[in-house]
Amino acid sequence: MKIGNYEIPDIRLSEAIQDVKKIFDKVKNTQDLTHYSDIAVMLDYKSKIGGAFYRRLNSLTLFGLLEGRAKYRITDLGENISYPISEEQKTELSSKAFLNVPLWNKLYTKHGKQLGDNVWFDIKNITGISAPEAQAVEKDIRKWYLDDVVFVIEKPNIKTGEQNNSMLEDTTKFNENTKVEESKINYQETLKINHDTILEKIPFGQDIIIYLPKGNIAKSWEKAQRYMKLYLEDFDEDHSKTDSLEKSIGDTEEVYEEDIL
Template sequence: MAKLGDYEFPEIGLTESVELTRRIYDKLGGEVRRDALAIVLGMSSAGGAFGARASALRIWGLATGRSSIELTPAGVQVSSPTSLEEEAQVMRRLAASVPLFNELHGRIGDSSVDQSVLAAMLQEITGVEMNEVVRRVAMIERIFEGIRGYLNASVDLQVEKNSMSRIGTNIENLPEGWMEFRYDDGALRMRETAANLDMLIATLESRRDRLSG
């Protein structure tokens, strides 16, 4: 577990943590002893690399427990979503589950900032010495950038079930400035913004990784 002041943050990104969560769900039944999971991953249960992954599952809200790791309801939901819309929604909730990243997002929004500005913000938020911030800022920047598409995504998101039979008949009903993604049992609609496109791309990449795995 990594901390800046009173703020803990995951050392492993959300996408990688969700991939591990899905392995636990698909291959291990949703619950596994810590030492057994380490063996599955080819790591030492006492090692820092494994500890970082286990802590990230907890911080992202994907799993609980120490000697035994059990998926949370959110961990189960993101491992077996019933639709693309449900997957996008739960990923957005998970992305918003880390207070430090929420503080950063509140200050940055969808703007671009360089690492020196980010470091200054982190010092202001956490109150720690700048040398400690500098030691952590590259990791925080990498993980934060990985979830910004979800944090920036508009709340204007709709789902229409069983729409495939109506392809070509309701395009005129799509509001101006909105986009629609159709899949086998419905259609995902959202405002056409850069943030929503980022969220959709990230969600599709996650689904692709799951299918290829």
């Protein structure tokens, strides 16, 4: 659901965690890109892929559990939240997923776990929608927020503002650590993927790095180009389908919002 420039997940965090675990149990890694139609089957949308499915898929990206477009991969957060090493870690990761939703993040910074009266006023100021619009969605926003915020465990003897800042710092550290780990992979000179194959790093400027099997680089590059061409053709086709479906969903958004409200 979109309110002003802010998007709110159409499913609750508890459902999102269950969904990403279903996907992860099928995909079994965080590297492979999975087509949205395959994800639909994993989530039991076997006969028809429509607006409800795309809103569900978008909710997983809003919580930071999936990333991509047309083809998706499970994030590190999605992996770890599916198989936490302890209840404490699951609570911490669930809090991070909650704070990934910008509107939830801002409301939590001000209110913590308990929303005050007339929260429509905050909704209006944050999202930029009109007062009547904010009052119309206040009841649903309150319910959805309170359903999701139960995953946040506040630290004892800390004021709400300090607690929120601490959680935001933890979220920032988590994202920074993820970037550091990814950068370690990017700057390895070689990668060994099995006993016989060693990949050699070939950088293209600062932003693009590819790995090709050591040895006949020219032949490997020619083969990689053919695969890339096929991938891009498939991506362009998926991209066009997704845009068309998203436009269709947008054209019927009023109907969905009436159902929700």
